[in-house]
Structures are given as C-alpha cells and as structure tokens.
Amino acid sequence: MPKIKYDEENTIFALDIGTRTVIGLVGLVQEGSIKVLHQAMVEHQSRAMLDGQIHDIPKVASAVEKVIAELEKKLKYKVKRVAIAAAGRSLKTIKCRVDQEIPDAVEIEPLMINTLELTGVQMAQRILEQEAEQRDSENFYCVGHSVISYYLNNYPIGNLVGHRGKNIAADVLATFLPASVVNSLYAVLARVNLEPLYLTLEPIAACEVVIPEQLRLLNLALVDIGAGTSDIAITSDGSVKAYGMVPTAGDEITEILMENLMVDFMTAEQIKRSINSQDKIDYQDVLGLSMTINKEHLLNLLSPSINKLAEEIAANIVTLNGGAAPKSVMCVGGGSQVPDLTNKLANKLGLAPQRVVIRERSNITNLTDVKKNVLSGPEGVTVVGIAAVAAKKLGRNFITVTVNEKSFTLFNTRQLNVINALAFIELSPRELLGQNGKDIRFTLNGKSRTVYGEMSKPAEITVNNKPANLQTPISDGDIIKVVESVNGKDAVAKVADFFSEIFGDITKLNVNEVECTLNGNRVNGEQLIKFGDVLELNLNEVQKLKKDIGTSGKTIEKAPGKDNKIQVTVNGQRIEMSGGKEYILIDIFNYFNIDLANFTGNFELKHNGEKAEYTDVLRDGDNIEIIW
Template sequence: MEQGKYSVGLDIGTTKIVAIIGKENEYGKIEILGIGKSKSLGVHRGVVNNITQTIQSIQQAVEQAESNSGLKIGSVVVGIAGQHIRSLQHSDYITRDDSEQVINEDDVDKLCNQVYKLIMLPGEEIIHVLPQEYKIDGQAEIKEPMGMYGARLEANFHVVVGQVSSIKNVGRCIKSAGLDLGSITLEPLASANAVLSQEEKEAGVALIDIGGGTTDLAIFKDGIIRHTAVIPFGGNVITEDIKEGCSIIEKQAELLKIKFGSAWPGENKENEIVSIPGLRGREPKEITLKNLSKIIHARVVEIVEQVYVEIKNYGHDEQKKKLIAGIVLTGGGSQLKHLKQLVEYITGMDTRIGYPNEHLAGDSDEEIASPLYATAVGLLMNALKTKAKSEAIEAEEEELQTQLPENEMNDEATEAETTVVKPEVQRERKSIFDKWSDKLKDFLDNAE
C-alpha cells in the first residue's frame, strides 16, 4: 500500500511511545493497520530531556508498527504536552476595506494571522489559535461569520502557547529517527477528538487525560474548545509515592498500583495483605492493601483538586458556562479502580471513562480501544483529516489547471482570477500552524 493511503500518529508520552498506523474505511471509521509501543526513555513530564534515548524509543515503536503492518512509515503527526504549555484568552479585530462584499475565508484568516503576531514571553511560541465567537459591527455571538456583511470583524480567541525549545527538541527527535514531521497537535485536543461525542462538546464537558507524566485538561462548550491546561502530575507520581511509602523498587510499585491499587481507601479491609518478594535473598515485604490505597488516594485527590481548580478558573458554575455532560476521564491513569467515584465525590459532576472506540472500525483490536491509546488514536484521526484536506486542495488545483486551456479565450482579468486567486484562497486555508510546522522543518534542516 502506498504512503498516500494511510497516516501515522505518534504519541510521545512520559511512560510510553506509541506509533499507530491507520486508514479510513468506506464507512468513515478508522481501520488500524499496525501499532508499535515502546517504553519511553528520555521524556520527563511530557518534555524531552534526553534526545538520544527518545530517538531510540521512537525508532523502537516505529519499527514495531512497521513489522506489525508490513508498511513503511514516512510522515507522522505528533502530540505536544508538558508543563511549559499555557493558554490565554485574547480579543482582536480587523476593519474591512469593503463592507459591501461579504466576509470570506481571507478575512477570517487575516484576523487569525493577526493573533499569531502577538508578542509572547522570550522563548515562547503560539501553537494554536482557536476562535471562540465572532462579532460583526457589534453584533455578538456569531459562530460562523462567512457570508455575512459587515465592516468590523472581531473575535475572542483561545490561544495555546508553548516553549520553542521544547517543540524544537521534539522536531529534532522525529527527524533524527528518520521520519518527517507532518504537524504538531496539542495532546488534550487529540484525546478529545478520540473520546468525546459532538453532543458532549455541545452540552459542555471537561476531558481529563491522566498520563504518566502529565494530566491534560480540555473543556468544550457549545461545540467549541474553551479552556486547555496541562498539569505536571500524572500516574508516575503515584508510583513514586508507593515506592517511597512502602520502601520497594519502582517496578514492584507500578505492578502493585495496577493490580491492587484503588483510589478509595474505605474499600479495603485491614486484614488484606499482599506479600512482595525481597531483593536478593532478603525477607519478603508485607503491605496492607488499606495502606496502599491510602497512599494512592492522597496523591489522586491532589491531582483531581488541581484539575478542579482549572475547571473553576474556566467558570463552570456560571449558568452560561455550565458543563452539562460533566467530566470524561481517559489516559492510562483513568484505569485506576474507583477513580470515577472519587472524581464525582470531589467535583460533584457526572463522570464517565472515555474509550476511543467510537471512531474505530468494528474489527479493531480490543487493546487499542483502551483509554491508554486515546491520544494516539486522536493524533491518527488528526493525521487522516489533514491528509484529506490537502488532497482536496490538490484535486481542486488540478481541476483548475485542466480548465485553463478553455479559459485562454477569456479576457485577462478572468484568466488571472482563475489561475491565481482560487488556489491562493485554498492554500491560505492551510492553517498558520501548518506553515509554522514548515518553518520548523526548515530550521531543523538548516541545523544539520
């Protein structure tokens, strides 16, 4: 199968790196062709801190996915997270030259481009500019301004910002692993695509993705992303606490958490004990499950409360901003026993576990429909969507080229319009972020 038929999502996490190859079937569902997974070395709290180890881990995951599917991986869509990610609200406007013409894509793009010129702190770069609502000549709450008349177009934006160095390090790892960087997406947005339904996004929902090193939050209301945050704690700090509290090695702590861990201490009786083999001929250790769940509970409460502070910052208690669909938990950390009940208890909001199976073809492997792979599936969906868009643009340009000979008889103005304007409008629609990705690719090429 040639590269054009399938796409690849690459999730560079703190605990694991997942490469996932897929294509869209005739029903619009995603067919997984291959998956590769490796232990993530060199990534700490979502940020690359050892280039060599990260490259090796990426190569391992990619090789596994390739041998699994018999396909060759070229370009990948990568997720970005980490404690350096922050978001802010911003309003901007443009005054149009000709209010007699309807607002078109160019005007909307011009407004978005303006936001990308915002002066950030040193070393920061804008990753995403996400329009909220538009205002035309003072008329508020417009969701789609195209096709309307007006002289002044303004909008509120949700702007996601990250550190240039962290993004460039990810780019460098991808390039050194022998891959092309397709584009970069904020991980909470990718997870949201994979596990949330359109109804939930309309009603108002908070997605909490608990990974190994970070916990990502994305809040949607009226179908629009309203708030994003990355909290620098995840499942690994729970493992660390178990390791310290029970004086055992990390591997044992991780196994204990997965097998016997619970976020609700009242669940276990005092006499439930688990025995852990001692190191090199030492006596085995005995740990009560009640103590284990107390350690886990304390840390999970801290993580959930930090996320809840972010939900409060968004203003979920206002009537207009109410999150009717409550909370959706996903990511590896969401598999912890009784976590759903604890989150409901702390926040008082309806909660469910999010599985990325809604968009997958029926015959997909059960393992892939686990919350563990939510981000990877979301990145793959993003890759497929980007590819479909660029194919549509190419097809349109080809069509225009074939129409050219017929138009040669027309006057010059019409001809110029056919040859230049249309492709240009279409190309402009390639998001600013894609252009920024191109700039990053050039930078990496020159840094050789």
C-alpha cells in the same frame, strides 16, 4: 471489490509520545471515520521523560524507532510523516478576535475560513511575543487552536461556508508551548527520519474524539491524565473555551509506592497497574526480599496522594470554567485508571459519581474495527484523537521546504523566515557568521601593537537561487541553500617581521646587527610572538656607531700632493692611516674591523687612556681602546 493498497497517501500515522509509553497508530480515514490498521506500543525503559517533557532525546528516539519498526513490519511500507501531540506543560493560551472584509458577491469557501483562522493564530502569536519581550522569556510555538465563535457581518453564526457578506470574523483560542518543548519533539522525529505532518495539543486531540462538536454545547471538562501531566479542556456553547494543565499525574502515585515499598520505579509501576486486577500482589524490593501486599493496604497507602491529585485537577477545572464546576467530566489516559480517582474528583467538584467517567475506545463513535487489546482502554484514546485532528486539518498547518537538498516540514502559524528553517540542520545564526582569527596584542619598544587575525568568510544563503539572509521570508516549496562560513586563521608574527618598522630599509641590515629582547630574554628574529609579550628591538652599540659613521658625512679626504701618514695602536694592533690631511678617532673604523657576531654589552672608546669622543683628532703614535 479490489483490495485497497495502503500507503502514505491514504493513511495517517499518529504518534503519542508520552511520559511512560510511546504509542503509534496507522489508520485509514474514510468519510469521517477512522479505521485502525495497525498499532504498537513501547514502554520507556528509564525515565527519559518527566512531566511530559523529553529529557533524554536519544532514549525517547530509540523507543519511537521500535514502534516504527513494528508498524512497518505489518504495513509493508515505510512511514515518513507523522502526526504528533504535545502535553500541556507550561501551556499559554491567547484569545483574540480577527476580522476580514470580503466582496459582497463572493460565496464564502473553506479556504477563506482557513485563512481567517490562520490570521487569528498569527495575531495571537504576535500578542504572546509582545508579552514575552516584556518578561524576557523564551519563544513559544502554537500547538493548536480552536474557534470559539464565527461572525458574519458582526452577527454570530455556526458555519460560514456558503454565506455571503461584507465581513467575516472569528474568536480564536490559540494554545502555545515553549520552544524547548516543541523543539525536543522535532529533535526526536529528526533522529528517526520522520517529518511532522501535523502538531496539536493532547487535550485538543482527546477532545476531538471524546467530546465531538455536537456535544460541545454542554459545559463539559475533558481530563487527559497521563504519567507526567493531567491536561484539561473545557467546552460550552458549542466550542472549546479553555485549556489547562496540572503537572501532577500517575507518576506521583508510582513514586509513593517506590518510597513506601522500597522498590525501583518499574516495579512500583507494575504494582500500581495490578491494583485493579489483583487482591494480593507479590513483588521484590531493592534488597532482594520477596514481599506481598494486599489491595486494601495499597489503597490506604495511596489514598492521600490520590486525594491530592483529584484536588489539583478539580481546582484547575473550576478555574478554567470561570469559578464553577462543569456538568460532567470525561477522563482519558492511563492515569485515569488510578483506583478511586474518579470518585474523589467527583467529590471535589460536587458532582454525582456518575458524572465523572472514564472514556475508552469503545466510546469513540467514529472509530471502526475496534479490537479488544491492550490499547482499547483510556490509554489508547489520545493517539486516535491525534489521527482524527490530523485528518480533519491535513496540510493546513505546515509548509515543506528544502534545506541543503533535504526536505523539512515547518509549522506554519506565523510569517516564517530562513532562520526558522535552519533549526532543522542544527546550524545556529552565530555559526553563519564564522569567527575571525585571534589577534596578537603585544608591546613593541614600549608601545602597544596589534597583529590582527584573518577575517572570517560569512555563510552564503540563497532562497530559490537568489541571495538571501536570515530574515528572508520563506513559503511552501522554497529551496534554501546554505554554504557554511569559514573561520579566519589566527594571527602569526615573529620578531623579524618588525625590523623594517623600527630600522627602515632592512635590505642592508644584518640580523646580527639587531639586539632582540622578548620578555627580558635575548632571542633571534625567528622567535614567534605571543599575546601579551613585551618586545624590544635595538641596534647593538657597534651598529649604532657604524650608523653614526655612515650618517655623519665624514669621509677620508685625499689632498693633492699631500699624504699625511700616521701610525696608531688599536686594541694592541698597529695600523697605518694614510690618504688624508687629518684624522679623527671615528676614522679608525675604516681600518679596523670589529667581530659583530661576538659583540655583546655596552660600547666604550678610550684615547690615550682617557674617555674619547668620535671627533677627537688623532696623532702619530696614539693608543686607542675599543671596549665592550
């Protein structure tokens, strides 16, 4: 028989990203069974996750990268897609019924059932979104669903496949987590170049292998006790009826040891793990002192916190189960090995101790090639369940799209649009619009004035080479291209830019003719204007006078045969005026030049020592003073 070549097409890569560890498993699915090919586990070196929530994305990504490297070394091929599960932190569940009319003559196929289920999940999503709008809370993503009951022509039925009827229906229980929880998982995968193959909830995954469908007629509870959370699922009448979560688990026990034994978290974790295997445990506290503690002392120390953990899990189980204890409880996860926890849990639920049990990999009936190793206990169950759920529902929950020449996989439980895909390239809707350049608002001669910044150029979006926007629906295989927006340039203005606005035609205007005052200071026309500045533009006094001269219409008239010549003194300078019959004071500016470059201050005219008017008549020998 030829040797099987393993690759991405015939294997499933499952990843259990937990609060304390990251476990990776590559399995071969054959006729409903899973054969474990290779697996790896890496422990977080710091508390990068708390209560099932990723707090430090780079550190968690680093742990995942180590798991991938170890697996790829054994596999001899690169892994690209991965099935993952989320802890039930801030879990929301919505139960709804969905109906669908079908033609009488059509035999019901699996694809029709899949469509029915997906429609139910989408309905649950809409219900949750409506509730979220009322509370103004964050978005939620569906991380798994289960069908409580199927119906054919309104009658309950176990399996719709192969039947015919007018109407099919299903009671769907959909589970949702906050977008922040799901997005942090996706962010980790993106950092290590992995695409999500399937996303589920940890208790759903554990249920798949610990409480298979044939056992779900019984009223059972599954508890996945990790380091940060204790996730719960309840079964009865052939389906999973409820999901829940207690934000208390193994880390609380570790923290008690830290506080009482004066040790760091990692040392406390090692002590906790040694309780079941050692009667005396040696350790070093934070002061560097070598210490020894016996098992009995440890158990007495931890008893109150173990009792509290059992109490919280039991209370949640009873609530989810409609106020009564289930027939039995099956525990998985590393936290389930806390000494005496199962006994205390049985006591709280009023069950015989043998009714609350720990399930290991050896209890999974559809798992082959189980080897005794560090992952053969309850801590290695959930990752197998992730692989099993992914194999069962492969390809039903995701679509693949290309964004700017990179392929991404999206969870497909509602109508997806462009904005959902853009999350993968870390481009927010606000960035698509760009920013206009900053305006300059200032005051010009007592009036408010604004110079506007350059307008931004919005991003260009296309889907399959056709113009699109953020709300454009997308489907499997779509090609999305985004040309990023271009920000507008900030406004720039200088004083001289406003000469024409104040003085009209500036082609005949000398810059020295303008008096420019910015925020009370004299400036030239090249001075830049800033937001909030106060600008005053005026002709200096001499130019006002010359302007008056130019607009007065007064010219030197020459009378035929008559040339009335007179001599006057202007600022001590003797000048002769000729060519006119009569002269007025303003005419002196046709004979006397003023140095505008050195002109400052106020302008004053005196005629024979008296304050003068421009229209004063001049006589031979008059004395004129121009003062500024």
